[in-house]
Amino acid sequence: MKRALMLWLLLLCAGAAQAHKASDAYLILEADATGLSERVDIALRDLDRELQLDADDNGQLSWGELRARAGEIDQLARQGLDMTLTDADGGRCTPQALAPLQIETRSDGRYAVLQRRWQCRAPAQVLTLSYRLFAASDPTHRGVLSLRGPAGAAQTLVLSPDGHATPLRLGAAHSLLSVLRDGVHHIWIGLDHILFLLALLLPAVLVREGNHWRPATRLRPVLLDVLGVVSAFTLAHSITLALAAFEILSPPSRWVESLIAASVLLAALNNLWPLLLHGRWRLTFAFGLVHGFGFASALRELGLQREALAGPLLMFNLGVELGQLAVVAGFMGLVWGLRRRPGYPRWVLGGGSLLIALLALVWLLERSLDLDLLSPR
Amino acid sequence: MRRLPSLLILLLLSLRGLASPYTPQADEEVLEQLPRRLAAVPRQGLALPQALGLAQAALQRARQEGDPRELGRAQALLAPWWHLPAPPPAVRLLRASMLQTQHQFDAALQDLDALLASASTPLALRAQAELTRAALLQLRGRWPEARSACTRLAGHSYAALGAAVQVHGRVCLAELDSLQGRNESAAAALAQLARYPQAPAAWILLLRAELAERRGLAEAEALYRQALQAEPSIYTRAALADWLLARRRWAEAAALVLSQQSNQAELMRLPDALLLRLAIAWRAGGDARASEAAAQLQERFEAAALRGDGSAHARERARYALDVRPDAGAALQQAIANWALQREPADAWLLWRAAQLPAAPKPLAAQARQAFEQFRRESGMQDARWSAAS
Numbered sequence: 044m045k046r047a048l049m050l051w052l053l054l055l056c057a058g059a060a061q062a063h064k065a066s067d068a069y070l071i072l073e074a075d076a077t078g079l080s081e082r083v084d085i086a087l088r089d090l091d092r093e094l095q096l097d098a099d100d101n102g103q104l105s106w107g108e109l110r111a112r113a114g115e116i117d118q119l120a121r122q123g124l125d126m127t128l129t130d131a132d133g134g135r136c137t138p139q140a141l142a143p144l145q146i147e148t149r150s151d152g153r154y155a156v157l158q159r160r161w162q163c164r165a166p167a168q169v170l171t172l173s174y175r176l177f178a179a180s181d182p183t184h185r186g187v188l189s190l191r192g193p194a195g196a197a198q199t200l201v202l203s204p205d206g207h208a209t210p211l212r213l214g215a216a217h218s219l220l221s222v223l224r225d226g227v228h229h230i231w232i233g234l235d236h237i238l239f240l241l242a243l244l245l246p247a248v249l250v251r252e253g254n255h256w257r258p259a260t261r262l263r264p265v266l267l268d269v270l271g272v273v274s275a276f277t278l279a280h281s282i283t284l285a286l287a288a289f290e291i292l293s294p295p296s297r298w299v300e301s302l303i304a305a306s307v308l309l310a311a312l313n314n315l316w317p318l319l320l321h322g323r324w325r326l327t328f329a330f331g332l333v334h335g336f337g338f339a340s341a342l343r344e345l346g347l348q349r350e351a352l353a354g355p356l357l358m359f360n361l362g363v364e365l366g367q368l369a370v371v372a373g374f375m376g377l378v379w380g381l382r383r384r385p386g387y388p389r390w391v392l393g394g395g396s397l398l399i400a401l402l403a404l405v406w407l408l409e410r411s412l413d414l415d416l417l418s419p420r
Numbered sequence: 421m422r423r424l425p426s427l428l429i430l431l432l433l434s435l436r437g438l439a440s441p442y443t444p445q446a447d448e449e450v451l452e453q454l455p456r457r458l459a460a461v462p463r464q465g466l467a468l469p470q471a472l473g474l475a476q477a478a479l480q481r482a483r484q485e486g487d488p489r490e491l492g493r494a495q496a497l498l499a500p501w502w503h504l505p506a507p508p509p510a511v512r513l514l515r516a517s518m519l520q521t522q523h524q525f526d527a528a529l530q531d532l533d534a535l536l537a538s539a540s541t542p543l544a545l546r547a548q549a550e551l552t553r554a555a556l557l558q559l560r561g562r563w564p565e566a567r568s569a570c571t572r573l574a575g576h577s578y579a580a581l582g583a584a585v586q587v588h589g590r591v592c593l594a595e596l597d598s599l600q601g602r603n604e605s606a607a608a609a610l611a612q613l614a615r616y617p618q619a620p621a622a623w624i625l626l627l628r629a630e631l632a633e634r635r636g637l638a639e640a641e642a643l644y645r646q647a648l649q650a651e652p653s654i655y656t657r658a659a660l661a662d663w664l665l666a667r668r669r670w671a672e673a674a675a676l677v678l679s680q681q682s683n684q685a686e687l688m689r690l691p692d693a694l695l696l697r698l699a700i701a702w703r704a705g706g707d708a709r710a711s712e713a714a715a716q717l718q719e720r721f722e723a724a725a726l727r728g729d730g731s732a733h734a735r736e737r738a739r740y741a742l743d744v745r746p747d748a749g750a751a752l753q754q755a756i757a758n759w760a761l762q763r764e765p766a767d768a769w770l771l772w773r774a775a776q777l778p779a780a781p782k783p784l785a786a787q788a789r790q791a792f793e794q795f796r797r798e799s800g801m802q803d804a805r806w807s808a809a810s
Contacts, residue, residue, distance in 0.1 A: 064488070064692075064720055064723055064724060065488040065489060065491070065492065065727070065729070066488075066489050066492060067723065067726075067727050087451055087452040088452060088454060088455070088489070089489075091452070091454050092489075097454055102453065102454050102456070103450045103452070103453060103454065104450070104451050104452040104454055105447060105448055105449060105450050105451065106444035106446065106447050106448070106449045106451055107447025107448065109451060110447065143443065144443075145441035145442060145443050146441060146442055146443070146444055146451060147441045147442075148688075149688075149719070149723070150688060150716050150717075150719035150720045150723060151688055151720065151723070152452060152688050152689075153451045153452050156441040158441075177492075179496060179499075180492070180493065180496050181489060181492030181493060181495070181496055182492060182495045182496055182499065182502070183488065183491060183492035183495060183522075184492060185727045185728075187723075187726050187727055199726070201726070201727055201728055
């Protein structure tokens with residue numbers, strides 16, 4: 044025991060770690076519309092420890108020695124990296140044959156590069172990984188995983204060789220059509236945007252004379268007015284949507300959401316106590332700018348890559364406009380038919396605007412003061 | 421499994437440095453220099469004494485060669501006991517040493533405290549735990565606690581183990597004295613202790629060299645060289661290289677660092693601490709390979725950060741930002757982060773240097789200066805590298 048003690052004591056002066064890099068393998072997985080490309084880089088030193096690749100045992104590993112054992116290396120990698128991949132339809136994707144072995148030079152030595160493709164019938168969706176490479180010979184080994192989904196969103200994970208199965212969602216592919224649908228969807232579920240439009244459209248079928256409203260007689264001026272309002276709104280929110288999407292401007296969302304509520308409130312109040320009758324497009328333009336920032340946060344939730352933003356941005360905006368056009372067309376048809384009813388100014392315009400104003404007031408309080416008034420706790 | 425999305429940028433940066441994979445031209449092309457092959461060891465079913473012996477040897481190689489893969493091998497050998505809350509004392513002691521080497525200081529201290537608290541720890545292991553703990557406490561700047569540990573070692577508690585333990589205790593006390601500004605008496609004590617047959621010669625030589633350097637004495641160089649000869653450790657080699665660098669002897673520093681390399685073109689085999697000194701020597705000496713060495717270091721830091729080991733490199737990163745790719749902000753940040761982990765003279769020197777940088781961000785520089793001044797007041801340390809200037 045005393046001998047052992049002496050040996051140990053000598054170690055002390057070695058001090059703290061003169062860290063060289065510990066053992067890492069690099070997994071680079073990139074999903075696309077028809078499957079996934081897999082690349083695994085494993086340090087030659089780790090492979091030699093495991094498989095004794097240095098056949099002539101001269102302390103130098105040559106390309107010939109390595110190449111002769113490519114099959115075993117792949118087998119080792121596949122045992123260490125258990126991977127299943129399913130596509131968007133729930134089908135199993137199938138691994139293709141291993142590409143010819145290659146070499147990568149990294150800062151701490153050379154690595155064997157194993158590459159293969161996984162073929163899917165639909166975009167790859169769920170990847171389940173269980174990692175246990177070198178678990179028995181080096182528990183400090185780690186797998187550094189870089190995972191890129193079909194939409195380009197990437198993540199990095201550090202895998203311990205513990206064999207736990209980890210399911211990873213690659214995210215649905217964002218086809219341009221789906222982004223268009225998202226745009227439509229957003230305007231339809233975005234009650235605040237719709238109510239803002241409705242508040243602007245409710246009085247469009249009436250003409251103000253003194254203190255009274257009377258039904259409009261000719262369709263053309265009504266349509267021109269609506270066109271002006273809708274165009275101003277569209278132009279304004281397109282500008283700010285683009286500015287926010289490219290991260291040129293990104294105001295705090297609490298301010299944006301509060302101002303959107305305020306815009307709905309003001310538009311409704313203007314119907315009850317008309318101050319601004321002509322040129323409402325100016326007001327619409329100003330508030331449209333705010334709504335654009337609101338759309339941008341919905342676009343951001345899709346997690347698109349900034350480099351590939353132009354196409355999706357255009358489609359998303361187009362979706363918003365289409366959704367908006369449908370709302371406007373349907374609603375104008377309805378109120379044009381109702382405008383001559385004697386109760387329209389009082390009950391539809393007045394009552395409707397009052398309801399919108401009340402709801403907008405609640406939103407404004409909630410959003411600006413960070414309260415929760417409507418939804419149950 | 422941890423999720424590290426913020427490290428994505430790092431990964432992209434580290435991938436940027438990569439050439440794409442290639443196919444070698446000829447079967448004869450040598451791809452890798454391999455470490456000595458060890459006798460094959462059965463993976464499972466090793467008895468404890470056998471596993472311990474092999475793991476100790478692996479730990480020693482890890483420290484001599486600076487290769488953390490050996491730590492992984494040692495951990496694999498101890499796998500049946502590694503995750504036990506209270507493994508057998510010998511395993512626990514080894515685990516503490518390995519955790520210390522991996523900069524997991526708190527976990528290492530926990531194991532050492534538990535070993536000393538348990539009545540069933542054999543005396544020899546207890547002495548080793550005490551000494552390891554003293555070294556760790558000293559590294560962290562917890563000197564009063566380190567001093568009590570060294571005092572116990574130098575006293576009669578471990579007399580049954582022979583004179584060696586007492587000598588180690590006295591060396592340890594002399595080292596603490598030398599850190600606290602009692603330079604002359606410490607130097608005399610170390611010189612005297614070196615004459616004992618049971619004395620740890622290499623350790624004492626290194627301590628004397630470091631003390632001589634702090635005292636600004638030219639004899640430091642000869643002491644460093646003797647220490648390196650007594651035990652060719654990476655730490656000592658790096659310390660001697662630093663001595664040469666401080667004297668602008670760039671070519672000698674580079675040659676010293678590379679003297680162990682069989683193939684001088686392959687920087688990738690150099691441990692981080694030595695590659696760092698090489699990068700400094702080459703840059704200052706105007707060597708054409710300077711940027712290659714710097715890029716390699718940068719890549720290693722990024723790779724370590726990717727696996728979550730970023731903080732273990734704070735000392736090297738601070739030095740890198742001071743002397744390889746000057747960046748006042750990064751130098752200060754790393755020096756301050758390192759100071760939270762390690763408080764040896766080398767760390768104080770880095771902190772002081774970073775705080776002196778003219779381009780340093782003001783609040784960080786003030787923070788570093790304050791930490792340094794407080795340390796200097798409380799420790800009484802004297803170091804020619806900064807005493808004269810401040």
